[in-house]
Amino acid sequence: MSDWMVTQSPSRGRRPRALSPLREHLRDTFWFAPTAAMVCVFVVWAGAQLLDTALVEALREDRDFDTLDELLRFADDAKAVVNAVSSAMMTFIGVVFSISLVAVQMASGQFTPRVVRLFVRSRITKATFAVFLATFVLTLLVLTSFDSVDDPRAATSVPLVQSVLTLCMVALSLLLFVLYVNSTLRLMRISQVIARIATESFRVVASMPVPVPVEDDDPAGLGPEVAWVPHEGRAGVLRDVHIARLVRVARKHGVVLRLIPRIGDFVVPGMPVLAVHGGPVPPRRALRGAVSVGVERTYHQDLGFGLRQLADIALRALSSAINDPTTAVQALDRVVQVLAALSRRPLDAARHRDRAGAVRLVQPLPGWTELVDLGFSEVRGCATGSPQVCRRLLAGLDDLLLLAPPDRREPLLRHRELLRQAVDLTASAPADRAFALHPDRQGIG
Known part of the structure; x- marks a missing residue:
């Protein structure tokens, strides 16, 4: 033989499995995951905004203005948190990934320039970058939903679901940051690269x-x-x-x-x-x-x-x-x-x-x-x-x-x-x- x-x-009569290279090509890029994440977060924000509007309408129909007033006070507190997250997220992204680029450059000089591909293909690196950018975009979108009214009867929307979603994204960002640091340190070790x-x-x-x-x-x-x-x-x-x-x-x-x-x-x-x-x-x-x-x-x-x-x-x-x-x-x-x-x-x-x-x-x-x-x-x-x-x-x-x-x-x-x-x-x-x-x-x- x-x-x-x-x-x-x-x-024998079954069609052979498709072997499209598209998935591998997307894995070799760094733009696809962040772009998809930002598009998805916009869709999720639109859905959360509809839920918040439906919640306010339901409370106004029931004339439950006390609950609505409490939600407005919660929104004021959440707005301060969202503002802080929005202003700090881009700085955080810049510092973290600047350090990462230096680490990648050192690894390519010590091992071989072709190991940069391992960092580019790393799922945890792409997921972290995508979630960070998605969180930043979400905070900007949520800030546009806050009303500047004090009277609960005049409120058109209280971003309750949006604020909770923002806090969840912040928690996910912190978790991924820990995993990302651990993964990057592992990839800097020659035994892990090999x-x-x-x-x-x-x-x-x-x-x-x-x-x-x-x-x-x-x-x-x-x-x-x-x-x-x-x-x-x-x-x-x-x-x-x-x-x-x-x-x-x-x-x-x-x-x-x-x-x-x-x-x-x-x-x-x-x-x-x-x-x-x-x-x-x-x-x-x-x-x-x-x-x-x-x-x-x-x-x-x-x-x-x-x-x-x-x-x-x-x-x-x-x-x-x-x-x-x-x-x-x-x-x-x-x-x-x-x-x-x-x-x-x-x-x-x-x-x-x-x-x-x-x-x-x-x-x-x-x-x-x-x-x-x-x-x-x-x-x-x-x-x-x-x-x-x-x-x-x-x-x-x-x-x-x-x-x-x-x-x-x-x-x-x-x-x-x-x-x-x-x-x-x-x-x-x-x-x-x-x-x-x-x-x-x-x-x-």
């Missing part, structure tokens, strides 16, 4: 198509290549493709589409991105928006992006400016973990089928050798000056040799031999060479 992957729904990168990598692995037996299927039998579809639009990194849409288009026109660049490749206008096999070329409007290009790589559908970040962290830790071999060992722990999860999975390409079971989209994936080189090559080149990293690297290679099938051991053995040769050249004393080439999962322990 070749290293190809096939998607197949649990039921763990988050590994978690995102495993999500990509979990979203990969489930391999099924294809003994009667010819991996190369895609039909004759009819044409290429060039990239239109700006140049940038291929972030992801809309798999469900491409499968639908290919099924409708009776063709097989093959993605030419891999996810994470840099594409320029005019560069071929799709090859059409076995039929007429689909119209351009049907393929518009199916290929997403951005300024940087994302986790979505990018199998090697997590390993790239882990290798960058290890390289920076081994640089003479930082000289932190323990961080490099922690990064290697996760590199070995990711490669162990991929050691027996089919790689090289993913074949996506339609609901009838016909192959409609072929997507290239990095192969096993490429992933091993990505995780170990650059770290191995800088590890010879650190016995701790050499020992951990050897232990990781030995563990992967036990897990990988025989046909995937060659790149692991190659890296092991290259590391031994590099240590022989850099360590002059035989005792130092023997010490550096002793496998140890904790480096030096």
